[in-house]
Amino acid sequence: MTGLQDKIDEILARRLDGQRLSQEEGVLLYSGDLLKLGQAAQTLVKRQNPTGQVTFIVDRNVSYTNACVVDCDFCAFYRRPGDKEAYVLTYEQIFQKIQELVDLGGTQVLIQGGVNPELPLEYYLDLIRAIRQKFPMVHVHSFSVVEFDMISKKFRLPLPEVFRLFKEAGLNSVPGGGAEILVERVRKMISVKKASSERWLDVMRTAHEAGLRSTATMVFGHVETIEERIQHLIKIRDLQDETGGFRAFIPWTLSPEGTPRMSHFKPAGGEDYLKTIAISRLMLDNVEHLQSGWLTEGLKLGQIALAFGCDDMGGTLLEDKVLEPTGIEVKTRREDLVRLIREAGYKPAQRNTNYEIIHEFN
Numbered sequence: 001m002t003g004l005q006d007k008i009d010e011i012l013a014r015r016l017d018g019q020r021l022s023q024e025e026g027v028l029l030y031s032g033d034l035l036k037l038g039q040a041a042q043t044l045v046k047r048q049n050p051t052g053q054v055t056f057i058v059d060r061n062v063s064y065t066n067a068c069v070v071d072c073d074f075c076a077f078y079r080r081p082g083d084k085e086a087y088v089l090t091y092e093q094i095f096q097k098i099q100e101l102v103d104l105g106g107t108q109v110l111i112q113g114g115v116n117p118e119l120p121l122e123y124y125l126d127l128i129r130a131i132r133q134k135f136p137m138v139h140v141h142s143f144s145v146v147e148f149d150m151i152s153k154k155f156r157l158p159l160p161e162v163f164r165l166f167k168e169a170g171l172n173s174v175p176g177g178g179a180e181i182l183v184e185r186v187r188k189m190i191s192v193k194k195a196s197s198e199r200w201l202d203v204m205r206t207a208h209e210a211g212l213r214s215t216a217t218m219v220f221g222h223v224e225t226i227e228e229r230i231q232h233l234i235k236i237r238d239l240q241d242e243t244g245g246f247r248a249f250i251p252w253t254l255s256p257e258g259t260p261r262m263s264h265f266k267p268a269g270g271e272d273y274l275k276t277i278a279i280s281r282l283m284l285d286n287v288e289h290l291q292s293g294w295l296t297e298g299l300k301l302g303q304i305a306l307a308f309g310c311d312d313m314g315g316t317l318l319e320d321k322v323l324e325p326t327g328i329e330v331k332t333r334r335e336d337l338v339r340l341i342r343e344a345g346y347k348p349a350q351r352n353t354n355y356e357i358i359h360e361f362n
């Protein structure tokens, strides 16, 4: 064990010396001491951000439809089109939710939903146009890779044309959902009908080339191996080398409760979560921000993640229809995040989607 920890110490020293870590080194880090990994990750954060500022955004998720044909094993949110519980929100319902966000000083809306083949292209484009007109101060960070994949195929539009149309309508950036683990073996097991890993990367590449920046995510703690988690991180890192379009990385663990075919899974524990946070920070040497997953991991663990490589607490979120069926309640407010960041010994600051500070809490 001492020999192994020595080897891991060497890897950490090389990383702190500015060197890039390999697949094998990433895998080996999982055998390392949790606190040492956290310390190394935190050193990198402090170099980038010596002020000790931790940011968050006031935003809102709007799940505009739960009708979906992708049938992911881990999804407790969707209903098949035609199901009596399937819904599509009207524009008025969406505007009302955005108005509530604006009233609370929010700056970003994340509109995302199921892959609903019944919606016309104009539903999306007119919605974006209308939001930009009614709420010009709100950043539209919306629609996942999976929805763009469906839109491209259904309306027979090449991806560059899809992003040209959405950008022209007023879309500001693209959320990083639907990545899960970017390895085909895993996707075939848990989301066989979802865009392949190559397609996910292709959609993101095209969005970045169209001038739309995005985030990237990872959902872990299910059927994937440690090797596959590291492969995922390296795929994100490689695309970032190519485009520079990822603003932040957001890893979170699967919440199995209430899911159609994965409720028997034991959720990943806190140690695994924190280790993965630290290793993400160490592997992703070219992605600036790492978000703590307080929403899925709980506020306390989300707070601890700030000492393991995270520099951002993501969004305040007024609701999350995707997570609520798994038993996760979402009621966090700006004051809660400010308090949590302060309690952890950092300086809270509200940011916009571009990570520009819009309010400091002294």
Ligand code: SF4
Binding pocket: 068, 069, 070, 071, 072, 075, 076, 077, 078, 113, 114, 115, 146, 191, 194
């Ligand atoms: S995760 Fe998304 S794509 Fe998969 S079933 Fe749920 S809504 Fe559909």
